[in-house]
């Protein structure tokens with residue numbers, strides 16, 4: 056099982072949007088995927104309520120003061136090839152629980168200065184947890200989200216994220232199809248198949264798979280050296 060944690064300290068950065076679409080896109084490729092909504096707000100669980108998302112969604116909220124190790128054990132018992140965890144904002148203990156399990160941490164970031172500050176804080180928190188784990192995980196994938204190429208801040212977002220020294224994904228545009236799909240209880244692959252929003256989510260899923268494959272081959276090499 057590979058675990059992808061979609062995380063970030065800032066509210067409204069696009070965590071649930073990316074988590075739902077990544078899980079949906081991987082499911083339509085024939086993979087076994089479970090989306091776990093770890094946010095007490097339950098946005099992804101609410102999105103799934105009408106029953107029109109292609110993958111199962113479980114609500115396992117990480118509340119303030121939750122027993123993180125009990126929660127982690129319950130997560131590890133879920134059976135799926137890919138587990139996508141949607142995390143709450145503002146709760147560092149929850150972020151710690153999710154990053155402690157993840158093979159890959161996906162961090163969406165909007166174009167404002169405040170988004171960049173929150174992303175830098177999130178990256179340093181993830182690095183601390185990665186150092187404490189000692190297995191080199193999770194890898195980090197920063198995702199420029201809500202990009203509007205007409206604005207300077209959006210055009211500069213890629214470069215600002217690259218300076219953080221982690222992998223940066225292709226941009227996701229500011230597109231009403233995402234909120235419209237949410238309101239309709241579906242994902243963009245169903246709401247607007249072949250639309251720019253759908254194609255961007257496909258490219259994002261490709262990038263996630265590329266990161267996980269790289270991670271696996273790096274880990275495999277390490278294991279071979281140790282066993283040699």
Ligand SMILES: Nc1ncnc2c1ncn2[C@@H]1O[C@H](COP(=O)(O)OP(=O)(O)OP(=O)(O)O)[C@@H](O)[C@H]1O
Nearest residue numbers: 066067068069070071072144201228229230233234
């Ligand atoms: N690329 C985008 N283009 C347009 N709207 C977007 C985009 N990404 C997210 N949104 C919208 O922004 C709002 C917040 O997104 P979302 O709920 O995914 O953020 P979040 O990080 O999960 O928020 P929270 O921190 O509250 O959990 C939603 O209305 C969503 O539809």
Ligand SMILES: [Mg+2]
Nearest residue numbers: 070071094098
């Ligand atoms: Mg959310």
